[in-house]
Amino acid sequence: MKNFILLGATGSIGSQTLDIIKKDKNFNLLGFSFFENVSRAKEIINEFKPKYVTMKDSSFKDEFNNFKDVTFFYGERGLLDLVKVEENATIINSIVGLAGLAPTVEAIKAKKDILLANKETLVCAGDLIKRLVKENKVNLIPIDSEHSAIMQCLKVGKKKEIKKIIITASGGSFRDLSRSELENVTLVDALRHPNWNMGKKITIDSSTMVNKGLEVIEAHYLFDVDYSKIETVIHKESIIHSMVEYKDNGIIAHLAVPDMHLPIMYAMYYPRHLKGFTQELDFSNLNLSFKKMDIKRFPMVEKAYYVGKAGGVLPLVYNTSNEVAVSLFTNGKIKYLDIEDIITKSIERFKDENIYDYDIDDLLEFDKKVRSFVLEKWS
Numbered sequence: 001m002k003n004f005i006l007l008g009a010t011g012s013i014g015s016q017t018l019d020i021i022k023k024d025k026n027f028n029l030l031g032f033s034f035f036e037n038v039s040r041a042k043e044i045i046n047e048f049k050p051k052y053v054t055m056k057d058s059s060f061k062d063e064f065n066n067f068k069d070v071t072f073f074y075g076e077r078g079l080l081d082l083v084k085v086e087e088n089a090t091i092i093n094s095i096v097g098l099a100g101l102a103p104t105v106e107a108i109k110a111k112k113d114i115l116l117a118n119k120e121t122l123v124c125a126g127d128l129i130k131r132l133v134k135e136n137k138v139n140l141i142p143i144d145s146e147h148s149a150i151m152q153c154l155k156v157g158k159k160k161e162i163k164k165i166i167i168t169a170s171g172g173s174f175r176d177l178s179r180s181e182l183e184n185v186t187l188v189d190a191l192r193h194p195n196w197n198m199g200k201k202i203t204i205d206s207s208t209m210v211n212k213g214l215e216v217i218e219a220h221y222l223f224d225v226d227y228s229k230i231e232t233v234i235h236k237e238s239i240i241h242s243m244v245e246y247k248d249n250g251i252i253a254h255l256a257v258p259d260m261h262l263p264i265m266y267a268m269y270y271p272r273h274l275k276g277f278t279q280e281l282d283f284s285n286l287n288l289s290f291k292k293m294d295i296k297r298f299p300m301v302e303k304a305y306y307v308g309k310a311g312g313v314l315p316l317v318y319n320t321s322n323e324v325a326v327s328l329f330t331n332g333k334i335k336y337l338d339i340e341d342i343i344t345k346s347i348e349r350f351k352d353e354n355i356y357d358y359d360i361d362d363l364l365e366f367d368k369k370v371r372s373f374v375l376e377k378w379s
């Protein structure tokens with residue numbers, strides 16, 4: 001029996017992970033966390049009978065009085081308690097945003113293997129996470145379609161033979177709009193992703209291409225590859241999930257229908273490919289197209305390279321300013337293009353205050369500074 005503790009079980013990745021646990025009788029949901037979705041959390045408890053559950057805070061406590069066999073934890077502290085409950089468990093982190101950082105760090109310190117959808121953690125704390133993973137000898141496997149693909153393509157050659165990693169990008173909801181057409185787009189427009197059905201934040205991040213920026217930084221930390229060897233390309237069909245080009249100019253690609261169940265499964269069964277959950281690829285009507293990334297149209301990709309190469313806490317500035325901007329946009333407080341403006345001005349504001357030797361408290365402190373800067377100016 002393999003035990004999993006699933007953080008963010010009520011979200012898009014969380015639900016798809018539960019689909020997989022349900023289908024394998026050797027998988028057990030030992031514990032999970034949710035934030036506010038009480039009714040879905042009750043369904044999950046009834047169906048999966050976990051022993052431990054963490055929720056946002058104790059305000060929903062009484063709603064769960066009937067579940068006598070479950071131990072409940074609350075708040076940020078409760079996430080840290082949850083990842084430590086039992087020795088024999090793998091942590092799946094599918095929380096959205098930097099809220100996923102502290103539980104990731106705690107899980108690694110508790111010597112738990114971690115399957116990480118929460119890319120914000122790696123982007124903001126890449127050096128720290130890599131050091132902890134090494135010190136504690138745990139496995140960290142990405143749950144992101146591109147990085148799952150790259151991991152598989154990297155099995156073919158040696159690290160020193162890599163010429164470049166090519167990350168594909170669907171282009172998001174506004175792929176075919178010009179910059180002037182972006183001025184008055186709405187939240188409803190932004191949430192209409194052509195290929196993937198995902199949580200709100202990542203859907204908006206895909207449209208601004210910040211998601212691709214985060215993924216470039218994620219790839220740098222995961223695979224220890226210099227930014228000069230990481231490229232992005234627009235591939236609107238989302239069939240090739242990423243590629244690795246070797247020094248002989250041969251390119252290895254990973255193809256599959258766009259369905260997150262596959263990268264989630266790869267992480268859960270790593271390194272095996274045991275069963276099919278997603279549809280087979282149908283070649284009878286398959287056209288694949290590619291377009292060079294246009295950095296004038298998608299300036300946030302270039303900004304990601306800038307903060308990535310600078311290192312230190314600048315990737316956190318990129319990520320946190322985006323998190324706050326997206327939530328302001330989602331709440332109708334700013335216009336779509338203000339998201340880019342907020343990220344650009346935040347980087348400008350903090351670029352001369354970069355710190356390189358940080359621990360988690362320094363990061364969380366910096367995160368607060370960036371949040372206040374954005375909220376004071378834009379809300």
Ligand code: NAD
Binds near residue numbers: 013117119
């Ligand atoms: P989502 O919004 O659907 O779900 C997020 C989950 O996090 C929910 O369970 C929510 O309850 C929980 N949560 C939100 N704020 C929290 C907080 N402050 N503290 C604790 N828990 C909190 O998001 P998603 O689309 O499932 O994405 C989750 C992560 O996976 C993100 O980092 C995203 O970038 C990454 N990811 C998602 C996809 C996808 O297809 N959805 C693909 C690749 C990577």
Ligand code: MG
Binds near residue numbers: 146215
């Ligand atoms: Mg991705």
